[in-house]
Amino acid sequence: MPKFVILLFLIGCSTFTYSQDEVMASSEVIKFKEQVIAASKMTQTITSDFVQYKHLDFLENDIETSGKLAYKAPGLVKWEYTNPYQYSVIFQKDELLINDGGTKSKVEIGSSKLFKKLNELIVKSVKGNMFDDSDFEVSYFTSSEVNKAIFSPKDRKIATYIASFELHFNKLNGAVTEVKMVEPSGDFTQIVFSNRLLNGTLDDAIFTN
Amino acid sequence: MSLFTSCSLKTTEGLRSVTLDKTEVFNPYFSNSTTDYVYKAKINIYGRYFGGILIVKKLKPDTHRVVFTTEFGSKIFDFLYEDDTFTKNFVVEDLNKKFIVNTLRNDFKILISERTEVKEQFASGNNTVYRTETNNRFNFYFFDKSGNSLERIVNSSKRKEKVEIVFSSEVKNVAQTIKINHANIKLLIDLEYFKKL
Numbered sequence: 001m002p003k004f005v006i007l008l009f010l011i012g013c014s015t016f017t018y019s020q021d022e023v024m025a026s027s028e029v030i031k032f033k034e035q036v037i038a039a040s041k042m043t044q045t046i047t048s049d050f051v052q053y054k055h056l057d058f059l060e061n062d063i064e065t066s067g068k069l070a071y072k073a074p075g076l077v078k079w080e081y082t083n084p085y086q087y088s089v090i091f092q093k094d095e096l097l098i099n100d101g102g103t104k105s106k107v108e109i110g111s112s113k114l115f116k117k118l119n120e121l122i123v124k125s126v127k128g129n130m131f132d133d134s135d136f137e138v139s140y141f142t143s144s145e146v147n148k149a150i151f152s153p154k155d156r157k158i159a160t161y162i163a164s165f166e167l168h169f170n171k172l173n174g175a176v177t178e179v180k181m182v183e184p185s186g187d188f189t190q191i192v193f194s195n196r197l198l199n200g201t202l203d204d205a206i207f208t209n
Numbered sequence: 210m211s212l213f214t215s216c217s218l219k220t221t222e223g224l225r226s227v228t229l230d231k232t233e234v235f236n237p238y239f240s241n242s243t244t245d246y247v248y249k250a251k252i253n254i255y256g257r258y259f260g261g262i263l264i265v266k267k268l269k270p271d272t273h274r275v276v277f278t279t280e281f282g283s284k285i286f287d288f289l290y291e292d293d294t295f296t297k298n299f300v301v302e303d304l305n306k307k308f309i310v311n312t313l314r315n316d317f318k319i320l321i322s323e324r325t326e327v328k329e330q331f332a333s334g335n336n337t338v339y340r341t342e343t344n345n346r347f348n349f350y351f352f353d354k355s356g357n358s359l360e361r362i363v364n365s366s367k368r369k370e371k372v373e374i375v376f377s378s379e380v381k382n383v384a385q386t387i388k389i390n391h392a393n394i395k396l397l398i399d400l401e402y403f404k405k406l
Contacts, residue, residue, distance in 0.1 A: 054282040058266050058274050059245045063403075065280070079281075084404040085249045087260065087280050100251060100260040122281070161283065181282070185299075189282030 021148065024140035032140065032147050032169075033131055039174035040129035045202040046071040052081075053190045062190075069193070071126045076207045079122070090207050091123050097209040104209055117158055121165060128167055128176040136165070146178075147171055160184065220349050220363045220370055224331035224338055232327055234339040234350045236359055237382040239321045242267040248387070248400040250277065255395045261285060263400055265321060273321040288314065290321060312396065316372060316389055319348060319364055336360070346371070357381075369393075 024032065047070050054063040067081040067088075080088040090097040096107040109116055117135065124130035128149075131138055135158065136151035151165040161183070168178035175196060182188040239246055246265040252258070264276045271292045277285040287298035295314055304310070325348065331338040339350045349363040364372040370392045376384040389398040 052282065054262075054278065056264065056276060058268060059264065060243065061245055063245070063247055063262065063264065081280060085401075087249075089280075098260070100258075101249075103251065103258060103260075105258045183284065187284075 021141040021143050024142050024147070028142065029140045032142075032174075035174040036128050036131075036169060040127040042199075043071075043127055044073050044199045046126060046196065046198060047200060047202065048193045048196040050191050050193050053192075054187075055190065056187050057185075069126065070202060070206055072202050072204070072207065075123055076204075077123050077126060078207055088209075090209060092207075099209050117155075125165070125167055125176060125179050128169060128174070130167075142171075145171070217368050218347075218365055218370065220365060221331065221338075224333050227330050227332045229327055229330045230337075231339075233324045234327050234341060235324055236320075236322060236350070236362075238359070238376065238378075238384040238387075239265050239267055239273060240323050241382070242269065247403040249403065251399040253395075253397045253399075265317075267321075271323070275317045275321065286310075286313065288317060290318060312391075312394065315364075316374075316398070319362060319372065319374060320387070320389070322348075 047068065049066070050069055051064060051066045054065075056063075065081050065085075066083045067079070069080070070076075070078040075091070075093070077091040078088060079091070086099075086101045088099045094109050096109065098105045098107065120133075121130070124133070130136075130151070131149070133151070135155050136153055139150045139152075141148040141150065146168040149167045149169070151167075153159045153162055153165075163182045163184045163186075166178075166180040166182065167176055168180075169175065170177050175198070177193055179191045180188055244267075248263040248265075250261045250263045252261070260280060262278050262280065262282075264274075264278070266274045268274055273290045275286075275288045275290070277287075279285060284299055284301070286300045286304065289296040289298055295318075297310060297314075300310060322343075325341040325343065327339045328342050329340040331340070331349075335354060337352045337354065337356050339352070341348045341350070345366070347365050347367070349365070350359060351361045351363070352359055358378055359376055361376060362374045363370055364374075372392070373388075373390045375388045375390075377386045378384050383402065384400075385402045387398075387400040389396075389400075391397070
């Protein structure tokens with residue numbers, strides 16, 4: 001058999017295996033949730049790099065942006081894009097502090113349920129522990145690489161913005177490795193984390209604008 | 210001194226009417242269907258500031274998709290322009306007001322329109338200017354003297370300027386920065402082309 005055919009066969013196989021998600025058995029779901037909850041409980045700080053891919057079906061290439069994430073318990077999150085532009089958002093209790101390439105602004109989260117929900121999703125997804133969220137139906141999958149939790153909104157208004165929200169977890173330590181938000185149109189935003197550092201020292205000053 | 214139909218416009222002050230050297234004016238900035246035009250956007254509307262990402266794609270001749278998202282990727286609006294047909298695919302609830310949608314629709318229509326019939330041509334010390342006419346509105350296309358680089362477009366009624374779009378372009382046919390400024394509403398849109406990672 002020519003070499004390239006073997007190669008094709010192997011690539012084909014590995015792609016096939018990779019995309020093979022199995023529905024988790026209920027006993028596995030319990031174990032998996034326990035693992036993520038335990039990991040999230042011992043999380044004081046997280047710093048991580050990320051790459052974000054915005055997929056729009058009509059584009060040649062996904063739009064790629066990247067940056068750094070910082071989390072400090074119980075609920076401080078700084079999301080910072082450094083490439084190709086400087087933009088950061090600090091999520092605080094009821095407001096967002098934005099620094100858009102030097103232009104600073106503040107957004108009150110206020111009474112908008114949708115806005116609150118979207119912010120909550122971002123904050124919670126950093127740790128992954130959002131299984132008890134009553135606004136979502138959760139289904140669980142496992143592949144050879146990762147565990148996956150897929151959240152589908154029950155609320156009709158949220159469903160006009162998000163078809164599903166997908167979290168990927170490291171099988172060994174329960175850490176979130178990827179977040180994917182799929183829109184009703186099928187377009188999606190995928191965020192892949194790397195260089196994750198757990199419980200390092202993180203000064204509060206990082207979370208000021 | 211010649212008489213202009215638009216003599217009361219500031220835009221045409223100091224310009225001489227000359228004979229047409231072309232029948233169509235060409236805006237090259239969104240004309241390549243293999244390019245994903247992606248811009249960081251900064252928008253100031255009545256003192257309120259917000260940022261996002263503007264994506265423009267030419268899908269086929271006379272068809273453009275214009276999508277605006279937040280930095281996190283959620284869609285704010287999604288417009289489709291096919292010839293003279295406009296489709297509002299999606300607009301986030303807070304912005305889905307007739308006045309806002311129409312303003313954005315008209316701004317981006319000016320921005321993506323590629324070829325328009327020239328009604329009148331002007332010259333000045335620094336520019337060659339072409340006037341076009343669409344739905345009782347004029348667009349004045351200011352090119353540099355060589356005629357190669359489109360520097361700005363002024364949109365006006367017969368008497369008043371409405372919108373000014375200023376381009377800066379170092380690479381041919383790519384607008385590095387675009388400023389869209391409105392005369393009668395406090396809306397300023399600043400766009401900066403994505404640098405390669």
